[in-house]
Amino acid sequence: MTRRVVIDPVTRIEGHAKISIYLDEAGEVRDARFHVVEFRGFEKFCEGRPLGEMAGITARVCGICPVSHLLASAKAGDDIFAVTIPPAAEKLRRLMNLGQIVQSHALSFFHLSSPDLLLGYDSDPSQRNLFGLIAQHPDFARGGIRLRQFGQEVIELLGGRKIHPAWAVPGGVREPLSAANRDYLRSRLPEAFATVQSALAFFKQYAETHAEEVDHFGNFPTLFAGLVSKEGGLWEHYDGYLRIVDSEGRILVDQFDPRRYAEIIGEAVEPWSYLKSPYYKPLGYPDGAYRVGPLARLNICSSMGTPLADAELAEFRRRGNAQGIVTSSFMYHYARLIEILAALERIQMLLEDADILSPRVRASGGINKLHGVGVSEAPRGTLFHDYEVDERGMIRRVNLIIATGQNNIAMNRTVKQIAQHWIHGATNGIPEGLLNRVEAGIRAFDPCLSCSTHAIGQMPMVVTLIDSQGRVIAEARRD
Amino acid sequence: MARTLTINDQEISAAEGQTLLEAARDAGIYIPTLCHLDGLTDVGACRLCLVEIVGSNKLMPACTTRVQEGMVVYTDTPRLRAYRRQIVELLFAERNHVCAVCVANGNCELQNMGIVVGMDHVRYDYLFPKLGVDLSHERFGMDHNRCILCTRCVRACDQIEGAHTLDVLGRGAHSMIVHDMNVPWGEATTCTSCGKCVMACPTGALFKQGSTVAEMVHNAEKLAFLRAARERRVWNV
Numbered sequence: 171m172t173r174r175v176v177i178d179p180v181t182r183i184e185g186h187a188k189i190s191i192y193l194d195e196a197g198e199v200r201d202a203r204f205h206v207v208e209f210r211g212f213e214k215f216c217e218g219r220p221l222g223e224m225a226g227i228t229a230r231v232c233g234i235c236p237v238s239h240l241l242a243s244a245k246a247g248d249d250i251f252a253v254t255i256p257p258a259a260e261k262l263r264r265l266m267n268l269g270q271i272v273q274s275h276a277l278s279f280f281h282l283s284s285p286d287l288l289l290g291y292d293s294d295p296s297q298r299n300l301f302g303l304i305a306q307h308p309d310f311a312r313g314g315i316r317l318r319q320f321g322q323e324v325i326e327l328l329g330g331r332k333i334h335p336a337w338a339v340p341g342g343v344r345e346p347l348s349a350a351n352r353d354y355l356r357s358r359l360p361e362a363f364a365t366v367q368s369a370l371a372f373f374k375q376y377a378e379t380h381a382e383e384v385d386h387f388g389n390f391p392t393l394f395a396g397l398v399s400k401e402g403g404l405w406e407h408y409d410g411y412l413r414i415v416d417s418e419g420r421i422l423v424d425q426f427d428p429r430r431y432a433e434i435i436g437e438a439v440e441p442w443s444y445l446k447s448p449y450y451k452p453l454g455y456p457d458g459a460y461r462v463g464p465l466a467r468l469n470i471c472s473s474m475g476t477p478l479a480d481a482e483l484a485e486f487r488r489r490g491n492a493q494g495i496v497t498s499s500f501m502y503h504y505a506r507l508i509e510i511l512a513a514l515e516r517i518q519m520l521l522e523d524a525d526i527l528s529p530r531v532r533a534s535g536g537i538n539k540l541h542g543v544g545v546s547e548a549p550r551g552t553l554f555h556d557y558e559v560d561e562r563g564m565i566r567r568v569n570l571i572i573a574t575g576q577n578n579i580a581m582n583r584t585v586k587q588i589a590q591h592w593i594h595g596a597t598n599g600i601p602e603g604l605l606n607r608v609e610a611g612i613r614a615f616d617p618c619l620s621c622s623t624h625a626i627g628q629m630p631m632v633v634t635l636i637d638s639q640g641r642v643i644a645e646a647r648r649d
Numbered sequence: 650m651a652r653t654l655t656i657n658d659q660e661i662s663a664a665e666g667q668t669l670l671e672a673a674r675d676a677g678i679y680i681p682t683l684c685h686l687d688g689l690t691d692v693g694a695c696r697l698c699l700v701e702i703v704g705s706n707k708l709m710p711a712c713t714t715r716v717q718e719g720m721v722v723y724t725d726t727p728r729l730r731a732y733r734r735q736i737v738e739l740l741f742a743e744r745n746h747v748c749a750v751c752v753a754n755g756n757c758e759l760q761n762m763g764i765v766v767g768m769d770h771v772r773y774d775y776l777f778p779k780l781g782v783d784l785s786h787e788r789f790g791m792d793h794n795r796c797i798l799c800t801r802c803v804r805a806c807d808q809i810e811g812a813h814t815l816d817v818l819g820r821g822a823h824s825m826i827v828h829d830m831n832v833p834w835g836e837a838t839t840c841t842s843c844g845k846c847v848m849a850c851p852t853g854a855l856f857k858q859g860s861t862v863a864e865m866v867h868n869a870e871k872l873a874f875l876r877a878a879r880e881r882r883v884w885n886v
Contacts (some may be wrong), residue, residue: 220782223862536859562783
């Protein structure tokens with residue numbers, strides 16, 4: 171008899187999801203699926219709204235990474251205005267995005283995932299959370315909470331509030347940074363550096379002694395995609411060119427203007443999930459599966475561009491394959507910590523920049539193009555906001571491609587791989603520790619489902635039929 | 650000639666011809682309003698300023714009721730508080746008010762009134778009407794979703810600017826603010842683009858083009874200033 175094991179809900183991720191593991195007659199794992207059962211509707215209800223409101227509306231996609239949506243939306247607005255924003259505005263936007271990366275990564279690592287790492291996958295689930303962590307490792311927990319607070323403070327001191335600041339707007343930002351706030355942020359940096367460096371030391375040791383997790387938590391070849399700087403291909407988080415590399419380190423796409431994403435990225439829809447599955451078109455679906463986010467950004471960049479993070483990147487790559495590509499999704503945690511370090515170094519550089527206090531932070535503009543795309547790196551990966559407007563700036567069409575969606579195929583494979591490795595001959599249920607590993611495999615991606623299920627109500631609006639060779643053989647459109 | 654009356658058990662002296670609202674405010678007694686705006690004539694549309702007058706079964710709007718000798722008025726009774734909250738709830742339920750992403754968030758009289766009347770939730774089903782946004786004017790926009798039909802814009806355009814571009818079409822909850830003979834704002838030939846309607850708006854229904862969330866400030870007090878300056882001939886020209 172075929173049995174189905176359901177984990178519902180998956181805990182300690184942003185949003186709600188369900189995992190189904192399909193077992194065969196012998197109790198071995200036949201297949202596994204990660205279902206996203208949430209539904210939002212952002213792309214549809216933004217239609218008919220004025221462009222100026224879009225940054226504020228789309229920031230509400232998510233309470234964890236509102237800044238990412240704010241910036242991608244403001245950039246799409248810049249594109250429609252056809253303006254170059256003032257240099258200080260770009261630096262301030264970068265500063266806020268770095269604060270966002272610090273706070274979101276700190277949340278993922280310290281609050282959500284470290285209970286698994288420090289307390290153990292098989293520990294009592296009632297204690298395996300932030301509060302259990304505080305009880306047993308108070309200094310580690312306090313450091314993590316304060317590191318996240320620092321990231322939040324960067325956002326608050328720029329945007330006036332920690333969550334949903336309506337600060338980045340088409341043409342720039344609304345408020346400059348004050349000298350007092352700059353000095354305060356500077357004073358908070360040494361502690362933040364110390365926290366992430368001790369977390370890095372802990373994680374590296376952990377990875378040495380937990381090879382089984384490293385090897386089986388979503389360890390498989392895929393493509394990796396993200397932005398790199400326009401010059402030098404450095405680690406990038408705000409603006410740059412799209413680069414896609416494979417697990418052998420071959421660069422498939424480079425120097426590619428991300429505003430042309432639709433030429434190379436397709437979005438597949440599966441009937442069992444609200445989460446779409448973007449893929450690299452030339453390889454088809456699902457062979458064109460790619461991963462985004464911290465692991466991908468570290469795999470695709472030529473270097474980090476800052477000394478401490480570059481030293482860590484060299485170590486990171488030594489743990490990868492012969493080409494230095496790290497394919498285990500478990501290492502997302504490691505990549506996340508290195509990115510916190512890189513973000514802190516860049517925050518330090520920006521706070522020392524003479525331009526950062528400039529009051530010239532907003533370019534005025536009108537509707538000069540009817541189509542605009544804004545692309546930036548959210549903590550979880552590359553984020554695309556694509557708007558069409560009419561002559562008066564009224565939104566006519568919206569397409570959002572969210573980081574978590576781009577990891578969908580990889581997350582499904584991760585679930586299957588973990589299930590196949592840890593679950594054998596299951597007859598009378600499955601031990602808690604094994605179920606938790608499946609969840610933890612998902613958690614390694616730090617998925618944000620509230621963000622990524624923004625799709626419209628009557629989906630799919632475009633039905634694409636893809637054959638086993640990855641070729642699109644039919645397309646039906648319902649308007 | 651002065652009139653003496655009692656508001657909330659407090660003896661008040663008011664000038665003949667003053668409204669109850671004016672007399673109460675002169676005496677430091679707060680009565681909530683939305684459709685009233687200093688500098689414009691009153692129409693008694695929003696019903697928030699209803700008061701109880703001893704000897705009358707009807708509730709009377711303070712903004713359009715004149716003071717009378719010996720009147721005994723109550724402005725803040727449990728009955729009035731219940732009605733006021735109900736009125737504000739109905740305004741929120743009638744159209745699509747989403748404070749979080751509104752250009753007037755933090756600068757909105759409707760939002761403030763929700764707080765004043767203690768509206769912690771809305772007990773009525775939202776109607777979610779499908780209403781448009783008019784961005785056809787070069788400088789300003791109108792979002793009918795956020796309009797509460799107070800007609801302050803209509804009166805500002807008529808009484809202060811003198812253009813009377815704006816008016817009301819239809820009846821009841823189906824009323825709409827229209828420009829000229831119901832044409833897009835940008836095509837209204839009588840509009841002088843002065844922006845007084847935008848100043849008068851209590852919500853985010855009228856806004857400057859390109860406004861982002863919580864960025865819109867209306868400056869409604871400028872209208873009373875204009876009106877007073879004109880009537881008192883303060884300019885030496």
